[in-house]
Amino acid sequence: MGADMSQEKNTIEEYDAILKEVRGLMVAKNADYGDSWREMRLPSITDQILVKAYRIRSIEESEGSPKVSEGIESEYRDILNYCVFALIKLRDKKTA
DSSP states (O other): OOHHHHHHHHHHHHHHHHHHHHHHHHHHHHHHHOSGGGGSOHHHHHHHHHHHHHHHHHHHHSSSOOSSOOOHHHHHHHHHHHHHHHHHHHHHHHHO
């Protein structure tokens, strides 16, 4: 197997591992909060994504670790889940 194929396989495995992790987070949070995101309007989900992105930028630009934060990885995981929720809402609009 060439270097490109090996690297591609590794990327796919890494991608799948992250998706599994993010899905697990969503399932755990859904147990706590239910499908509350379904009540949100699409612009509200977009706002949540922006808030997370601004928080990431703020953490990246700050000196030292934040005092009250789960960290950048947590923010990125939340963004991924909000993006999935937005895509579900967009599909729901198409079938409505």
